[in-house]
Amino acid sequence: MPMTAKEMIKLLKANGYVEVRQNGSHKIFENPQSERTTTVPYHCKDLPKGTEQAILKQAGLK
Incomplete structure (x- = not known):
C-alpha cells in the first residue's frame, strides 16, 4: 500500500x-x-x- 505524504513526513521526523x-x-x-x-x-x-522509494533511498532508510 502506498504511503501518504503525511506518513512519509512522520517517518522522516522519527528518524531525526x-x-x-x-x-x-x-x-x-x-x-x-x-x-x-x-x-x-x-x-x-x-x-x-x-x-516513495527515492525519498527512502535519499534519506538512507532503504
Whole structure:
C-alpha cells in the first residue's frame, strides 16, 4: 500500500529529520547528524511508488 505524504513526513521526523524550508507544495527535510537532505511533495494523497522509494533511498532508510 502506498504511503501518504503525511506518513512519509512522520517517518522522516522519527528518524531525526527536521523540516528546514518549504518551496510551494514541496517540503525539504534535513538530518543534522548525517547532513542528508530530501524533498517530500505535499500535493497528492498517495506518493507514487517510485517517489516513495527515492525519498527512502535519499534519506538512507532503504
